[in-house]
Amino acid sequence: MSHDPNCIFCKIVAGKIPSRKVHEDSELFGFHDVAPWAPVHFLLIPKQHIATLYDVEDAHQAMLGRMLRLAPRLALELGVANGFRTLINTGEDGRQEVQHLHMHVMGGPRPWARG
Numbered sequence: 761m762s763h764d765p766n767c768i769f770c771k772i773v774a775g776k777i778p779s780r781k782v783h784e785d786s787e788l789f790g791f792h793d794v795a796p797w798a799p800v801h802f803l804l805i806p807k808q809h810i811a812t813l814y815d816v817e818d819a820h821q822a823m824l825g826r827m828l829r830l831a832p833r834l835a836l837e838l839g840v841a842n843g844f845r846t847l848i849n850t851g852e853d854g855r856q857e858v859q860h861l862h863m864h865v866m867g868g869p870r871p872w873a874r875g
C-alpha cells in the first residue's frame with residue numbers, strides 16, 4: 761500500500777498526527793474535519809495515498825464504492841438522519857487543498873458555517 765511521508769492525511773492514517781476518528785477498516789479511514797462547515801463534518805479517505813480523483817485507477821473502483829456506501833452509515837451513527845452533502849474537491853480549479861483523495865460528508869441542522 762503506497763504512502764507519501766510528506767502527506768498530512770497519510771500521517772493521520774499512521775497516527776503520527778492526531779485526529780478524531782469516526783471509522784477505520786483495512787482500506788478506509790474516516791475522521792472529523794478540523795474546520796467543520798456543518799455541525800457534523802467528517803472526511804473519508806483511502807488509507808493508501810491516492811492524490812486526486814484524476815489518479816484513480818480501475819483497481820480502486822470497489823474501494824470508492826465502499827466509501828460511498830459507508831457515508832450514510834456513518835452519518836446515521838453520528839446522528840445525521842435528515843440528509844447530508846458529499847463533496848470531493850479535485851485539483852486546483854476544484855479547490856483541493858490536501859493532495860490525498862478525500863470525500864467530505866457534511867450534515868446536521870442548518871444554518872451551517874459554509875456551503
Ligand code: AMP
Nearest residue numbers: 768779792793794795849855856857858
Ligand atoms: P479540500 O479543500 O477538499 O482539500 O479540504 C481539505 C479539508 O481537510 C479541509 O476541510 C480542512 O479543514 C481539512 N483538514 C486539513 N487538515 C486537517 C487535519 N489535520 N485534521 C482534520 N481535517 C483537516
